[in-house]
Amino acid sequence: MRKRQLAAAVTLAMAAVTVAITTSAGAAQTERISIAANPTADLPGPDASAQIVNGTKTTVKEHPFIIAGMRVGGGGPQGQSCTASVVGKRKIITAAHCMIDAVGDKSYIYGDDDLNTPGDETFRTKLASFKTHPNYSGNGGWKTGYDVAVVTTADDLPVPEAQWAKVAGSGDTALTAPGKSALSLGYGKTSSSGGSGELRKTTLPINDPSGCNVFDIKVNGDLMVCSGFNDGRTANCSGDSGGPLIVDGVIVGVSSWGSSKCDRYSIFGRLTNAMGDWARGEIGGTTPPGDGTFSVALSPATGKVDAGKYLSTSVTTKAGDQGAEKLDLSASGLPTGATATFQPASVNSGDVAKLTLQTAATTPSGTYKVTVTAKGTSGSKAAEYTLTVGDGGQPPTGSLKVTVAPNAATVGPGGYANATVTITGGTGAVKLTGTGGLSGPMFSPATTSNGTSRMTVAGPYQRGTHKVTITATDSTGKTGSAEYTITVR
Template identity: 65%
Template sequence: MRERKFLLAAALALAVAAVPVVAYAAQPAAEQPAAEHPATAATPTDQLVLGGGGGQVVNGQRTTVRENPFVIAGMRAGGGGPQGQSCTASVVGKRKIITAAHCMIDATGAKHYLYGDDDLNTTGDESFRTKVVSFKAHPSYSGTGGWQTGYDVAVVTTEDDLPVPEGQWAKVAGSGDSALTQPGKNGTAIGYGRTSANGGSGVLYKTTMPVNDASGCQVFNTRVNPDLMVCVGYDDGRTATCTGDSGGPFTVDGVIVGVVSWGSSGCDRYSIMARLTNAMGDWARSEIGGGTPPGDGKFTVAVTPSSGKADPGKYISATVATTAGDQPERLELSATGQPAGVSVKFQPAAVNSGESAKVTFDVAASTAKGSYPITVSAKGSTGSKTATYTLTVGDGGSTDGPRPTAAPSSATVARGGSVKAAVTVAGGTGASRLSATGLTFAPMFFPFSVTPGGTSQMSLFAPFQPGTYKIVITATDTAGKTGQTEFVLTVT
């Protein structure tokens, strides 16, 4: 791994320039050198076709997800970074992520998020993957290429709960935080982007850059609009964001005041952030829910009893009990983690803190046997609380362990080509985690784990060396039992 790598903080627009964008903190206007030619502006996305742009390293320091638990990697099918990494983003809610609008609109291909890995060049280190269910770009974002005029922010909803505790969600600035982006403030950019226009990527880095007066940052062929953008960094290439940092956070005093939007195509000038210390931040907060990340809440919630058993085609009920905190509030009840074929119904669906509700788990005849932890949530004005109910279907699962199958079970593809197959898991206890061996770059699974009877899509890239490769797919259930199947890949 490289010893130096610059943070990618500005989301680059699609293929506008031949080199990734980098932004540098501006010097005082009187000291800034005049540019003979305006710098070509571009968004730092992986779709840029790299040319002979700046060879300077955009200096930064290695960092980790443990130090920045809200940082998450944005991936897409066909993405140019390791494992398809395309952008960087921040976790701001149970299933909410904030990133750049151009990461969702300008960059094509199916998208998902990967969490927990400091170096994407080595596979299998991540702790979590989840698909994108939906996203909302700012309503004033003008579509492909809209980063040039501003409003480059989006809020993403994921398919699964994100493995980040509420207390570690990133805080998002709003119109009341304008002091955080006054010129002279210092902030931190974090991202998985390139270390230079032509450097490596996929390793998490951070760098510190100052906030500048936008009037001193007009060195691009695109105008820096101070109402919608924040100019950070330097005009001499000493440190900046670059390709792959798009959508990542720029934080001041622990608050995200901007997301990486664009910069110069050589990653050798200022970095431009989508401003959140204005109405854009207020909009993002409203989309996230509640305006600010929820707190720990003052109430409590419990499910009594905390476990139960039902045969396929039957149902079982329990009581959701809440206790009031220091203020009355309305609590909305919901459930996640139930297996395919199990529906959860609350009666009523919302209660006042201190009241109870009935919860019924209706098990379809087709539901696979197994033990399933189901998360019951209560959300109020002071935050959210959860309790776990363990539902056992039938006798709790097969003693034979999970049995994965791949369809098709083989494929022939040209060197470097991509292949997809459906992997279905039968039997086992609870959800089975999927993995594979046999290739230098391990296949990816969407989702990463499936319940009995569930299906995951396996995606892989063929090696550049012709030959026949035997890929062994392993499913590991919650009881630790494993099952395997083979997929044969012929590379021509």
């Protein structure tokens, strides 16, 4: 990717002070000094956001934890302003200045490689809350450090736990040793005046911070990671703020600031210290999420039972490279009235447990996805069991049944809501279409063969209650429909 050149805020440009730097050799040589700016799309107009400079295009499929930060008034496509990483079910890590310095209502778009073509995303959610590091000093605090924040989203993020990004902590200092090679990702500009909105990546070397003081503010190596080059060959730029710096599969920094012309070093908020420990605590654990070194599976992975009866399956585990570890077993997604019993409730990786699923006489007919989770010291892993109760709740042969859950939402004018559409019955692949809302609902995928799709719908700008109609059409032309209610407050 082109090096993302950080767009300087107007106030920063006016306040910048030029100072001289003496080389480490002690010569009276004066080096060019760059005005520092944070890489957030904080200037109005089409040139306000940016992408990685001299990088290459990449995809969310390749990096499934990456997510785009949007805000009202953001300078990038659709208001893109920052980049972030999914680290939990509703948790995102980004830069503190993306939350404090960049004003405007914020939301996040997932699944889109190019924000210049609206409607490609698979998911959109609003910000529910956020926490910046307690030592972040407020507006402009990126100049002195602690530029990290943990965001809680309004909706569950469509990223499996195994694909959540891992966050470094104080025990990972070796990952930011000078000479390490790091990956940077973001939706920012391709130059200080270039376009933005495409997901790009670039490789940056990690440098000794003492050699990176070529700006009008100090690079504090205790709180910042200096990466990249001093000649502008590749760098972060406006719109890349909050994006990850990754070494050996672990986020070691979040994009914080750099040259206003995106032509020198890129500076990241350091996570291989107490800042990373703080972020991991806010995310919900002191260890990186999800990547247990062991494996877990179910045999068989499907079963059918009448209401009031039970059935069993085997939970098989296998130790990873770190050897055997104790695994605690649990189950979620059970239908009403059903219980799960593990014998035993904890095993050593490599052992087998018996899982018994007991339904009640009142358990509704239907097909359910039961998730079995094993948690150990190295993380957690999950396996899925398909449980069919009674006739599975299937409609008559050949007909289509469409359900939406939830079937209603309340949003602000133009606000987004999400729901899951489930189709049962029919023949072959089923195509989803719809009417209502601001411009009709979007489905991901629009054609489904497994019976489920994610629906995103925007509320009209007129207040009141509006109906959205979802229509499913199978390969033989049979149709089914359902209604969804969206209320604009």
